[in-house]
Amino acid sequence: MLGTVLDIDGGFKREKRHSPIPQAACNLIWELKPTQMMRRKNNNKHYFTRMSTRKKVHAFVRVRPTDDFAHEVIRYGDDNKSIDIHLKKDTRRGVVNNQQTDWSFKLDGVLHDASQDLVYETVAKDVISQALDGYNGTIMCYGQTGAGKTYTMTGATENYKHRGILPRALQQVFRMIEERPTHAITVRVSYLEIYNESLFDLLSTLPYVGPSVTPMTIVENPQGVFIKGLSVHLTSQEEDAFSLLFEGETNRIIASHTMNKNSSRSHCIFTIYVEAHSRTLSDEKYITSKINLVDLAGSERLGKSGSEGRVLKEATYINKSLSFLEQAIIALGDQKRDHIPFRQCKLTHALKDSLGGNCNMVLVTNIYGDAAQLEETLSSLRFASRMKLVTTEPAINEKYDAERMVKNLEKELVLLKQELAIHDSLANRSLVNYDPMDEIQIAEINSQVRRYLEGTLDEIDIINLRQIQEVFNQFRVVLSQQEQEVECALRRKYTLIDKNDFAAISAVQKAGLMDVDGHLVGEPDGQGFGLGVAPFSAKPGKKAKSKKTFKEQLRPSTPPSKPVAFEDFKNERGSEINRIFKENKSILNERRKRASETTQRINAIKQEIDMTKEALNFQKSLREKQGEYENQGLMIIDEEEFLLILKLKDLKKQYRTEYQDLRDLRAEIQYCQHLVDQCRHRLLTEFDIWYNESFFIPEDMQVALKPGSSIRPGMIPVSRIMSLGEDDQDKFSQLQQTMLPEGPDSISFYNAKVKTEQKHKYLKTMMGLQQTQRK
Numbered sequence: 001m002l003g004t005v006l007d008i009d010g011g012f013k014r015e016k017r018h019s020p021i022p023q024a025a026c027n028l029i030w031e032l033k034p035t036q037m038m039r040r041k042n043n044n045k046h047y048f049t050r051m052s053t054r055k056k057v058h059a060f061v062r063v064r065p066t067d068d069f070a071h072e073v074i075r076y077g078d079d080n081k082s083i084d085i086h087l088k089k090d091t092r093r094g095v096v097n098n099q100q101t102d103w104s105f106k107l108d109g110v111l112h113d114a115s116q117d118l119v120y121e122t123v124a125k126d127v128i129s130q131a132l133d134g135y136n137g138t139i140m141c142y143g144q145t146g147a148g149k150t151y152t153m154t155g156a157t158e159n160y161k162h163r164g165i166l167p168r169a170l171q172q173v174f175r176m177i178e179e180r181p182t183h184a185i186t187v188r189v190s191y192l193e194i195y196n197e198s199l200f201d202l203l204s205t206l207p208y209v210g211p212s213v214t215p216m217t218i219v220e221n222p223q224g225v226f227i228k229g230l231s232v233h234l235t236s237q238e239e240d241a242f243s244l245l246f247e248g249e250t251n252r253i254i255a256s257h258t259m260n261k262n263s264s265r266s267h268c269i270f271t272i273y274v275e276a277h278s279r280t281l282s283d284e285k286y287i288t289s290k291i292n293l294v295d296l297a298g299s300e301r302l303g304k305s306g307s308e309g310r311v312l313k314e315a316t317y318i319n320k321s322l323s324f325l326e327q328a329i330i331a332l333g334d335q336k337r338d339h340i341p342f343r344q345c346k347l348t349h350a351l352k353d354s355l356g357g358n359c360n361m362v363l364v365t366n367i368y369g370d371a372a373q374l375e376e377t378l379s380s381l382r383f384a385s386r387m388k389l390v391t392t393e394p395a396i397n398e399k400y401d402a403e404r405m406v407k408n409l410e411k412e413l414v415l416l417k418q419e420l421a422i423h424d425s426l427a428n429r430s431l432v433n434y435d436p437m438d439e440i441q442i443a444e445i446n447s448q449v450r451r452y453l454e455g456t457l458d459e460i461d462i463i464n465l466r467q468i469q470e471v472f473n474q475f476r477v478v479l480s481q482q483e484q485e486v487e488c489a490l491r492r493k494y495t496l497i498d499k500n501d502f503a504a505i506s507a508v509q510k511a512g513l514m515d516v517d518g519h520l521v522g523e524p525d526g527q528g529f530g531l532g533v534a535p536f537s538a539k540p541g542k543k544a545k546s547k548k549t550f551k552e553q554l555r556p557s558t559p560p561s562k563p564v565a566f567e568d569f570k571n572e573r574g575s576e577i578n579r580i581f582k583e584n585k586s587i588l589n590e591r592r593k594r595a596s597e598t599t600q601r602i603n604a605i606k607q608e609i610d611m612t613k614e615a616l617n618f619q620k621s622l623r624e625k626q627g628e629y630e631n632q633g634l635m636i637i638d639e640e641e642f643l644l645i646l647k648l649k650d651l652k653k654q655y656r657t658e659y660q661d662l663r664d665l666r667a668e669i670q671y672c673q674h675l676v677d678q679c680r681h682r683l684l685t686e687f688d689i690w691y692n693e694s695f696f697i698p699e700d701m702q703v704a705l706k707p708g709s710s711i712r713p714g715m716i717p718v719s720r721i722m723s724l725g726e727d728d729q730d731k732f733s734q735l736q737q738t739m740l741p742e743g744p745d746s747i748s749f750y751n752a753k754v755k756t757e758q759k760h761k762y763l764k765t766m767m768g769l770q771q772t773q774r775k
Helices: 116-122 127-132 147-152 165-178 238-251 311-335 346-350 371-387 401-424 438-453 466-493 500-510 562-570 576-625 639-694 700-706 726-739 744-774
Strands: 001-005 012-016 060-064 074-076 082-086 102-106 109-112 137-143 183-195 198-201 218-221 224-228 232-233 254-257 260-264 269-278 285-295 362-367 395-401 629-631 634-636
Touching: 001 198, 012 102, 012 269, 060 116, 074 562, 082 371, 082 744, 102 371, 109 116, 116 127, 116 165, 116 362, 127 137, 127 165, 127 362, 137 147, 147 165, 147 285, 147 362, 165 183, 165 238, 165 269, 165 285, 165 744, 183 238, 183 311, 183 346, 198 232, 218 346, 224 346, 232 238, 238 269, 238 744, 311 371, 362 371, 395 401, 562 639, 576 639, 639 744
Parallel strands: 060 109, 060 362, 137 285, 137 362
Antiparallel strands: 001 012, 074 082, 082 102, 183 198, 183 232, 183 269, 218 224, 254 260, 269 285, 285 395, 629 634
16 A cells, blocks of 8 residues: 655655555545645735735746656646656665655646746736736746746847746836726836845946945835845837837856856845826825745756856855745744744845745746756756745725825814714804814904903803814913013012022122122112123134035046936037927826826717616616507607707717727827827937047047047947937937837837846947056
């Protein structure tokens, strides 16, 4: 009989026992069924407004394609959701030995020879879709070095068809935003790298970001975990998001060893932040969510990879952080554990929200199909089986817009005042003012309080609660004023001296105002004098120091920071481009506002059409119940039903007109957005040229750049550098849109790729020019 026990490293172990039952009759695949956890490890639900449900982590396995697949060792289940691994016993250990030969792993799916399209549809599409509804999501790629994690997550950026989960997720987010015109949705992104237990911002090379002075740190607050110092970038369109992705990819740290020519030497987390506000002003709630796309560095055996020097040090940090990640996963899957070791390393600390928290979690385990890598494959599958024991509690992240809440409360306040006015009129009360009191009303109450205290007024008329509060306040004011008046009267008549101040007493005795016994003498009519302290400014010998200011209009020895220089550029050389940019942006905002208003009108017309249809159906059903009348083959209907038909016809005509206007506005918005993007790109390009010419090119070379010379601005006098003119760039863009093999959906992808490559070539050229200048 075959008994099944859980192996200490995960998976299932089968061992033989003496039994008359044949072994073939019990050749079963045992399924790993994680129990539901009764508690939550990372409890942050005190700021969510909706109840969450427990949900297990989904774990998929993707097998790297190979010509030498070990069919006799690795087998897939019929449902394509399990993997069985069988090893032949080592006969060198003898006939009787306890060597484990069989493992079975139950997963949510096995992706073998799967395309990038199928991988995304299976793994990520639902997670991204739910993120637009307010649920956090995390997709993590784990596995041995060279098994295809980066290819699964990022893909081949040179080929649109082979793009990975990350660019496809960005595309899906912006596609879904276009399908939700009733909401104003903003998208922000960040790109974090964890290299040798240090945090780095992969987008810090952008001109408007710059390197951080203080190191980045991981901070926890009631809303979750965030990285202090990590730049977050607003993206209004798909192409901007791709540009940020490609910018970060070029800054990643990679190295080469025997198992992978381009091995990632760091863990990278690309985060998409989504915030959706309803365009209905009365709705003060809005939802937020974030999507973490995690590309882990690959675990490696140093004996196989042959790493040395710096690569060896990187491998040590990678294996250490992955070991801590596995410890955290084991602790999350253990119901008896109260403490989860998230703070052991930066990776687990940064992913604290994702691991067992408020998140839809998906793991993609990349493995080899070769028999030579079987030991690492088993380790990766054990990690996947442990991850399936972890449960999460995804919940909708709802928040409240403070500005909209204030506006709604002001409207409610007006309605309550109107109800109070109606109540006062029904109670035969005179018109009562519930607004805050002005200065005249407060002065009148003060006068009433004084007369009441003097006895000339018997009682104070009370109208509302606000007046009662002000009456008590004026009593306090009158009392304070009377105390001050008494103190001033005493000071005019007497000289107040502290008995413990011997210096003051001695001075008064010398002046003849006090006798030896300490009794004051002098004139009782207040014609005496007082002692005081002269102000510090009146003391002699103190002169104010004069400040000297001067300006040196010389060329600075060190160039200013780019943000400061950019403001000067917009006011001087780039003022015309900046003006055009602002005008185009204002036109774009105006078109967007009109489109939003048109959308609201369309929704209102659609609701009225639905109500009219219901009324018309009710009239038809009523006519059928009462009996239908015909005249010469024509159905006779009453006047009310006829008016409903005419109204429905007019509403449909209005709907078609408004919808056509909306389509025209969307086309105008797309065109205006294109103009704004062109102006922004032109402004940044001109700024880079101006900045480098102003602060990096020597003065003797700047003579050649003056008007009338043979070299026009923006052209660097190096033979290997070419500058693409604006007309050529426009032609290239048009040719690109018509000749791209993947269709119009790939335009944003390729445009971002080309712009990123051009930018880095330009920066590389400028660095070479600076080095030549130093020599």
